[in-house]
Amino acid sequence: MKKNFVSLLTTLYFTLIFPVMAFAAENGINAGLETVDSEALGSKIVGIATGFGALIGAVAVGMLVYSGFRLATATTEQAKAEAKGHFIQVIIGVAVAGLAVTLVGFICQTISGAGST
Structure with a gap:
């Protein structure tokens, strides 16, 4: 199975990606970037x-509302700990x-000097 996967990736590389790279080298890699x-x-x-x-x-x-609801309705200490952990994970994700x-x-x-609004 692994051998078939490697041969598939090799075939895809040489049929799809390699010609594109050659075409880019032919036309210059920076073609058109001056007009951006x-x-x-x-x-x-x-x-x-x-x-x-x-x-x-x-x-x-x-997710914070959901975690708060789970924390408020938790009946066991394990459920409260899971809700608190979820709450902290959401805060870390937002940060x-x-x-x-x-x-x-x-x-x-x-x-570029952009983004200053």
């Missing part, structure tokens, strides 16, 4: 990251997502 507006691209990336952060925030609010959005905004602003 870095500020517009940066602001688009910041907008996508902000939308991602808003989606994460909305899901996190729902990581917030840092990711902030990092993307900082990088875009540093590189």
Whole structure:
């Protein structure tokens, strides 16, 4: 089974990816990059990251409400501990997502001057 999988990946590489790489080398790897507006691209990336952060925030609010409900209705100590652990995991997830959005905004602003709203 593993041998078939490796041969499948090798076949896909040589039939799909390798010709594309050769074509890119033929036309120059930087073809068309001079016409990209870095500020517009940066602001688009910041907008996508902000939308991602808003989606994460909305899901996190729902998960916090759910965890709070589980904590309030828990009857055993084990159920309370699980609800508290879930609550902490949601808070950590929101912090990581917030840092990711902030990092993307900082990088875009540093590189192209975009993202400063």
